[in-house]
Amino acid sequence: MRDTEARESLAPAEPSSHLVRSVTRALSALPSGADVSEGSRVTSWQRSDRAVLDESIARLAATWPLMLSELRIGVAQVALLEGPAIDGFTDFTTHGAIYVNRSRLRTSPRGLPGPVRCAEALVHEGTHTRCNAAQLSAPFLTPAADSAHPLRTPLRADPRPVAGLFQQMVVLTRSSALYALLLGGDTSAADVLDARRALLVKRARQAIGTLRDRTSLLTGHGLTVLEECAALLRTIAV
Structure with missing residues (x-):
């Protein structure tokens, strides 16, 4: 796969109307009693965020290339969330986009590196995408x-x-x-x-x-x- 082809998938997505509507639906579907006071919103990718995403993709390429190939087929956009209400999700109405909270790109309190957490987020949300598609047939x-x-x-x-x-x-x-x-x-x-x-x-x-x-x-x-x-x-x- 050429580099230009690879960049067409797993691409950092800037805020747009279809992504914003999806987050609004996800917030409305949270269980009663959930703290949504600070909400979650689609936000722009910073250079440091993109660097973590790139390193996560590189780690997948080195350790699990088949998984990365699947993600490149099924995931076109990676939307970044800000705000604690939603950690991450997929939405069948925006199939091909996955939503990942910026916190999952940062080192965890227990020392789990940001690029590893991001790689897990890609596998996690990408697997939901795969399941959503597979169950149709x-x-x-x-x-x-x-x-x-x-x-x-x-x-x-x-x-x-x-x-x-x-x-x-x-x-x-x-x-x-x-x-x-x-x-x-x-x-x-x-x-x-x-x-x-x-x-x-x-x-x-x-x-x-x-x-x-x-x-x-x-x-x-x-x-x-x-x-x-x-x-x-x-x-x-x-």
């Missing part, structure tokens, strides 16, 4: 899942639909794989990376366990994906 869930009671999930305090839990399972498994691959490289933050990997693996297993108790809500394709996630976790969990 081969659904993961049966029609009965639409009327099932919302479930407690690893990543959200409020109960979520079965579809939300299913996507969390895939996201958490892939994010776990990212850290396993990063740990296989030369890093000066191995303890912090391993702690993050262990937490993601634990959460992924929780999601898998909940879905195993509700396999009647999964299609054959959904069951296959569940078992693929479980198998991948077995190879990266210690």
